[in-house]
Structures are given as structure tokens and as C-alpha cells.
Amino acid sequence: MSITIEQARHIVELMMEKDAFSQWLGIRVVDIAPGICQLQMTVGEEMCNGFSIAHGGIPFALADSCCSFSVNAHGRKSLSVETSISQFKGIQVGDTLTCESTEESLGKKIGVYTAIITNQDGVRIAIFKGTYYRSDKRWLEPEDQAAGEAAL
Amino acid sequence: MSITIEQARHIVELMMEKDAFSQWLGIRVVDIAPGICQLQMTVGEEMCNGFSIAHGGIPFALADSCCSFSVNAHGRKSLSVETSISQFKGIQVGDTLTCESTEESLGKKIGVYTAIITNQDGVRIAIFKGTYYRSDKRWLEPEDQAAGEAAL
Amino acid sequence: MSITIEQARHIVELMMEKDAFSQWLGIRVVDIAPGICQLQMTVGEEMCNGFSIAHGGIPFALADSCCSFSVNAHGRKSLSVETSISQFKGIQVGDTLTCESTEESLGKKIGVYTAIITNQDGVRIAIFKGTYYRSDKRWLEPEDQAAGEAAL
Amino acid sequence: MSITIEQARHIVELMMEKDAFSQWLGIRVVDIAPGICQLQMTVGEEMCNGFSIAHGGIPFALADSCCSFSVNAHGRKSLSVETSISQFKGIQVGDTLTCESTEESLGKKIGVYTAIITNQDGVRIAIFKGTYYRSDKRWLEPEDQAAGEAAL
Numbered sequence: 097m098s099i100t101i102e103q104a105r106h107i108v109e110l111m112m113e114k115d116a117f118s119q120w121l122g123i124r125v126v127d128i129a130p131g132i133c134q135l136q137m138t139v140g141e142e143m144c145n146g147f148s149i150a151h152g153g154i155p156f157a158l159a160d161s162c163c164s165f166s167v168n169a170h171g172r173k174s175l176s177v178e179t180s181i182s183q184f185k186g187i188q189v190g191d192t193l194t195c196e197s198t199e200e201s202l203g204k205k206i207g208v209y210t211a212i213i214t215n216q217d218g219v220r221i222a223i224f225k226g227t228y229y230r231s232d233k234r235w236l237e238p239e240d241q242a243a244g245e246a247a248l
Numbered sequence: 249m250s251i252t253i254e255q256a257r258h259i260v261e262l263m264m265e266k267d268a269f270s271q272w273l274g275i276r277v278v279d280i281a282p283g284i285c286q287l288q289m290t291v292g293e294e295m296c297n298g299f300s301i302a303h304g305g306i307p308f309a310l311a312d313s314c315c316s317f318s319v320n321a322h323g324r325k326s327l328s329v330e331t332s333i334s335q336f337k338g339i340q341v342g343d344t345l346t347c348e349s350t351e352e353s354l355g356k357k358i359g360v361y362t363a364i365i366t367n368q369d370g371v372r373i374a375i376f377k378g379t380y381y382r383s384d385k386r387w388l389e390p391e392d393q394a395a396g397e398a399a400l
Numbered sequence: 401m402s403i404t405i406e407q408a409r410h411i412v413e414l415m416m417e418k419d420a421f422s423q424w425l426g427i428r429v430v431d432i433a434p435g436i437c438q439l440q441m442t443v444g445e446e447m448c449n450g451f452s453i454a455h456g457g458i459p460f461a462l463a464d465s466c467c468s469f470s471v472n473a474h475g476r477k478s479l480s481v482e483t484s485i486s487q488f489k490g491i492q493v494g495d496t497l498t499c500e501s502t503e504e505s506l507g508k509k510i511g512v513y514t515a516i517i518t519n520q521d522g523v524r525i526a527i528f529k530g531t532y533y534r535s536d537k538r539w540l541e542p543e544d545q546a547a548g549e550a551a552l
Numbered sequence: 553m554s555i556t557i558e559q560a561r562h563i564v565e566l567m568m569e570k571d572a573f574s575q576w577l578g579i580r581v582v583d584i585a586p587g588i589c590q591l592q593m594t595v596g597e598e599m600c601n602g603f604s605i606a607h608g609g610i611p612f613a614l615a616d617s618c619c620s621f622s623v624n625a626h627g628r629k630s631l632s633v634e635t636s637i638s639q640f641k642g643i644q645v646g647d648t649l650t651c652e653s654t655e656e657s658l659g660k661k662i663g664v665y666t667a668i669i670t671n672q673d674g675v676r677i678a679i680f681k682g683t684y685y686r687s688d689k690r691w692l693e694p695e696d697q698a699a700g701e702a703a704l
Contacts, residue, residue: 111298117305120294142272145316146263152316152328153269153309160304164297176304177510178482178531180332180636182664182683184657200668200679201640205509205533206481208638208679210666212656223656223664225681227482227531227638229509329662330634330683332484334512334531336505352516352527353488357661357685358633360486360527362514364504375504375512377529379486379634379683381661415602421609424598446576449620450567456620456632457573457613464608468601480608484636 099130099236104169107235108133111168118161121154125165131199131207133166138192150187155213158195159224163209166197173233174207179226185219192216195224205230251282251388256321259387260285263320270313273306277317283351283359285318290344302339307365310347311376315361318349325385326359328378335374337367344368347376357382403434403540408473411539412437415472422465425458429469435503435511437470442496454491459517462499463528467513470501477537478511480530487526489519496520499528509534555586555692560625563691564589567624574617577610581621587655587663589622594648606643611669614651615680619665622653629689630663635682641675648672651680661686 099107108128112118121143127134137158145151160179167174187193194214201208211224251259260280264270273295279286289310297303312331319326339345346366353360363376403411412432416422425447431438441462449455464483471478491497498518505512515528555563564584568574577599583590593614601607616635623630643649650670657664667680 113298114296114300115298115303116294116296117303118297142268144266144268145270145313146265146267146320147325147327148266151267151269151309152312152331153305156308156312156331157303157305160308161297164304168298173299175299175338176335178332178334178512179304179308180330180484180681182330182656182681183328184659184662184664186327200638201676203640206640208482208640210679220657223666223681225636225638225679330664332529332636334504334529336507336510336512352486353524355488358488360488360634362527372505375514375529377484377486377527417602418600418604419602419607420598420600421607422601446572448570448572449574449617450569450571450624451629451631452570455571455573455613456616456635457609460612460616460635461607461609464612465601468608472602477603479603479642480639482636482638483608483612484634486634487632490631 099171101129103236104128104130107169108165110235111165121157123158123161128165128169130170131166131202132197133162134196135162136192136194139187139189141189144189152183155183155187155222156181158193159211159213160226162195162197162211163226166199166209167207167228168235171234171236172230173235174228174230177227177229181222181224183222185221187221193221251323253281255388256280256282259321260317262387263317273309275310275313280317280321282322283318283354284349285314286348287314288344288346291339291341293341296341304335307335307339307345307374308333310345311363311365312378314347314349314363315378318351318361319359319380320387323386323388324382325387326380326382329381331378333374333376337371337373339373345373403475405433407540408432408434411473412469414539415469425461427462427465432469432473434474435470435506436501437466438500439466440496440498443491443493445493448493456487459487459491459497459526460485462497463515463517464530466499466501466515467530470503470513471511471532472539475538475540476534477539478532478534481533483530485526485528489523489525491525497525555627557585559692560584560586563625564621566691567621577613579614579617584621584625586626587622587658588653589618590652591618592648592650595643595645597645600645608639611639611643611678612637614649615667615669616682618651618653618667619682622655622665623663623684624691627690627692628686629691630684630686633683633685637678637680639678641677643677649677
């Protein structure tokens with residue numbers, strides 16, 4: 097029983113509604129499908145560190161949300177077990193970041209994703225890799241899934 | 249010319265003063281010395297994700313600040329090149345997190361740190377590993393260092 | 401039903417017997433208990449890279465064996481899902497490496513381990529972090545476990 | 553002074569000549585250019601672990617050689633500082649692995665690469681991410697570079 101794009105969007109809407117931190121970051125969901133996600137956000141002064149550039153937690157959080165949405169959009173509640181980021185460039189206040197995920201592997205228990213962050217000039221800022229554990233719990237109950245399909 | 253504990257504290261004060269994001273997180277510097285740092289923070293509702301637990305970016309940011317302070321406290325301006333976190337337990341609203349770093353290696357150009365995050369019950373939440381590039385730029389100019397030494 | 405030290409040793413003997421690559425590396429099991437392992441090996445010329453130092457795959461393989469033995473010694477067949485290594489120092493031909501693991505977390509499905517590699521002079525060479533998925537398959541069948549316990 | 557494809561090939565020939573471990577693995581250089589590399593190898597019984605599949609050190613070593621060749625092919629002697637691998641599938645004896653790198657970032661001091669390993673059926677086996685420190689030492693002395701250019 098696979099998930100439709102409409103259902104994937106509904107799952108990420110449910111996640112974003114309660115995701116106070118992604119809201120604080122100003123994350124916008126540009127695109128979502130099972131296993132794929134594109135997010136954007138603009139960096140504010142309140143997100144900077146002692147070097148007056150974005151704190152390392154900011155691009156990490158953006159990419160973690162992006163990959164988390166990607167794997168959860170397959171329908172099963174999934175949590176990160178290991179995540180890493182390599183940052184190449186500093187991020188300035190006012191920069192608009194785009195983050196796009198790639199599904200490297202989707203197994204029964206484990207999903208692996210990478211995400212690339214670029215700025216408004218298309219310059220690559222960072223690459224993220226995340227390993228997610230897929231639990232047996234589902235985002236949409238069978239009746240919700242049926243409703244979702246009916247809605248299409 | 250090595251850095252004293254007093255100078256290490258001064259460097260981290262300078263970093264925290266401008267670190268708006270660490271301030272937003274409510275990070276408190278419990279202990280600092282060259283290569284070692286202990287931080288604390290309490291998790292608020294605004295830091296949660298769609299699972300109503302702390303967003304993965306929160307413990308990452310805490311540990312990244314902790315290891316960044318540790319390596320910068322040696323006196324040279326240093327930036328992360330690669331960081332990773334393995335999270336074992338969910339973090340609830342109201343949890344008080346303690347993060348403590350260990351200096352795994354300090355080379356001329358590269359410093360490697362780990363940090364362990366525990367909650368108020370002493371339960372381990374996550375382990376972080378960070379690789380930092382040490383630039384030639386210094387936090388304290390020679391006169392500041394002399395002044396710091398004189399102040400002792 | 402927890403695993404005794406004797407059973408942990410038996411599991412790692414079973415693993416080492418079939419582990420042709422660990423044998424080729426000349427890995428010796430110095431110490432083993434559920435969740436803990438210490439290994440040693442001496443670096444040969446056939447393990448070197450184009451810089452005439454040990455290839456990066458050598459300390460990685462040593463640490464991966466060490467953490468894999470640690471988690472499997474709990475009795476359940478376990479496989480790595482994500483592993484990383486930070487190497488600080490080059491390894492010369494003839495160096496004897498000691499690798500010792502620490503169990504950072506042991507959950508129902510996921511175990512997380514770190515391992516430190518030192519050389520014969522006690523100099524730290526590398527730190528490894530590994531995340532392992534614990535399957536439901538067991539190394540010792542119930543009768544074997546009973547036999548193991550009887551043998552004690 | 554950038555490196556030509558011919559010079560990149562010459563650097564990797566110099567590296568492979570002395571790289572006893574890559575030779576033991578049976579690594580073949582399929583393609584090389586500055587920042588890009590494709591390698592192949594076939595897994596032998598002597599490379600297996602206690603599960604009778606390839607030891608985790610084998611795909612790691614293949615990918616580490618691949619990314620190391622990629623970054624060194626730019627002309628400056630470069631060493632890994634942090635590397636990680638996520639393995640999705642077991643590797644059987646007799647499998648032929650192909651590893652191909654992507655240059656995620658090339659800075660003055662740091663290069664970041666990913667590599668994907670697939671088997672003979674095109675199935676993805678693992679993704680690797682490596683961070684390399686670029687030293688000031690060069691593989692080709694100015695006269696060698698001139699000679700290389702003249703040879704073209």
C-alpha cells in the first residue's frame with residue numbers, strides 16, 4: 097500500500113503544524129513527495145553565532161527537517177538515528193537557503209537520505225547525510241488513507 | 249604561547265555575547281577551559297518538532313556550540329568542517345540538558361571533539377563528533393593577551 | 401535473558417573463525433564482554449597506501465570489527481548501518497594498534513559505539529563512531545545458551 | 553595552474569604503484585580526472601567477515617581510495633580527516649563493485665566528496681562521504697608539470 101503525493105503532502109502538513117521549531121526558522125515547504133522534499137528559509141539575525149554568520153545548528157536543522165519530511169512522507173513514523181553535515185561556506189544574515197533531499201536508500205527498517213543546501217546565488221553551502229529508523233507506526237490510519245485516496 | 253583558563257573564559261564570553269542563537273536556546277556556560285566546555289539549557293515548546301519532542305537541530309546546536317567553544321578557547325578562530333550526532337532518546341519539553349565535550353585530538357590545523365548530552369536524570373541522550381579547522385586568526389590580539397595575563 | 405562473558409567470548413570466536421578479512425589483518429581479540437571489546441593488530445607493508453602509511457581502510461576495519469564484536473556479543477546478530485572515523489595521525493609499517501570500544505547506547509533496535517585506536521606508544525590515532533541495527537536473529541540457540549551456562 | 557586530465561592520471565598512477573592495499577583489493581582505475589574518479593573491484597573470499605559477506609572495511613576502503621584519488625588528482629597531497637559510510641545491502645563473494653565519486657566542494661584547505669557504490673546489477677550498496685585536508689605539498693614538481701604539459 098503505497099502513499100500518494102497528496103497523502104505525502106498531508107503527512108508533512110500534519111508534521112509542520114506541530115513543528116514549532118521549523119516554524120520559528122521560517123521553513124517553507126516548496127515541494128514534497130514520498131522520499132523527496134524541497135524546503136526554503138531566510139536566515140535572520142536571531143540565528144547567528146559569535147562569528148556573525150548562521151550558527152551551525154541552522155543549516156543542520158533545515159536539512160534534518162527536509163530529510164525527516166522525506167522519509168516520513170512514505171507513511172511510517174520515522175526518527176533519525178545518525179545525521180552528519182559538512183559545511184563549506186558561511187551563511188550570512190538575509191541569505192535564502194534552499195534544501196533538497198535525495199533518497200539514497202529505502203529499506204524495511206532504515207532509510208538513508210542526503211540533502212544539499214544552496215543559497216540564493218546557487219552556491220553550495222553544505223551537504224547533509226541522515227539515517228532514519230522506520231517504525232511500524234503509521235501517520236495515516238487506514239480510514240484516513242482511504243479518505244485521502246477518495247479525495248484524489 | 250598557551251591560553252590561560254581566564255583567557256579561555258574571556259574568548260567564550262566574546263563569542264556568547266554575539267551568539268544570538270545560543271542565547272535564544274538559553275545556553276548557559278557552566279565550565280570552560282582550553283579544549284573543554286560544559287553547557288546547559290532547558291528545552292522549551294518553541295524548540296519542538298512534529299513529534300512533540302525536541303527537534304533534532306536542538307541537541308545538535310547545543311553540542312556544536314559546546315565543541316566550538318572548546319576549540320576556540322585555545323585562542324585561534326576555528327570553524328566546523330564536519331559534524332555528526334547520534335541521538336538515542338527523545339527529549340521532552342522541560343528537560344534540562346547538560347553537554348560536556350572531550351578533546352579527542354588537537355593538531356596544528358584540525359581539532360576533533362566529542363560531546364555527550366545527558367538529561368536531568370543523568371540519562372544519555374546523544375553523542376556528537378565534530379571536526380574543526382583552526383585558522384591562523386586569533387581571538388585575542390597580543391596586547392589583549394598581555395592585558396589578560398596582567399589581569400591575572 | 402542476558403549473555404554471560406563466556407557466551408560473549410563464544411560468539412566472537414564463532415565470528416572470528418569465519419572472518420577471513422580480520423584474520424588477514426592479523427587481528428587478535430585481547431578482551432571481550434557484552435558491549436565491550438579490545439583488539440590488537442600490527443600493520444604490514446601490504447596494508448599501505450600511496451603515501452607509504454596505512455591505508456585509511458585499515459584502522460576503519462579494525463574499529464568496525466571491534467564495535468561489531470561488541471554489539472554482537474550481546475547475543476543478537478547486528479549489522480552496521482552508519483560508521484565514521486576521524487584519523488589524526490598517520491600509521492607506519494610495524495606499528496601495533498590497539499582498539500578499544502565504548503558502548504554509548506544500547507537500545508532495542510539500535511546500538512551506538514565509539515572506539516579509540518592508539519599505537520604502541522599510547523598515541524591516539526583515530527576515533528570511530530558506529531551505529532548498528534540489532535536484528536531478531538540470535539547467535540546462540542536456546543540449547544546453546546543453556547549449554548554455555550552449564551559450562552560455567 | 554590547473555591540472556590536466558593527463559596529469560591527473562599520472563598522479564593516480566604514482567599513487568596506485570605504491571598503494572599495496574588497493575592492489576591487494578584488486579582495485580582497477582576505470583576513470584580519473586581532477587576531482588572525479590571511478591573504480592572497480594571484485595570481492596574475494598579473503599575479504600569476508602563472520603557473516604560470510606564482505607567486511608565493512610572493504611566497501612569503505614574502495615570508497616576512500618576513490619575519493620582520495622579524486623582530491624589528490626587536483627595536484628596537492630591531501631589526506632582524509634573525516635570519513636563516513638552508510639551501507640544498505642550486504643556484498644557477496646564474487647560481486648563486482650563500482651565506485652564513483654562526486655566533488656561536493658573544493659576549497660583552499662578542505663575538499664568534500666561523496667561516492668556511491670553499486671554492484672554488477674546496478675543495485676546501490678553504500679554511500680560514502682569524505683572530508684580531505686589539502687596540504688601545500690604537490691604531487692608533480694614544476695618541471696614535471698611542464699614535462700606533462702609538453703607531453704600533451
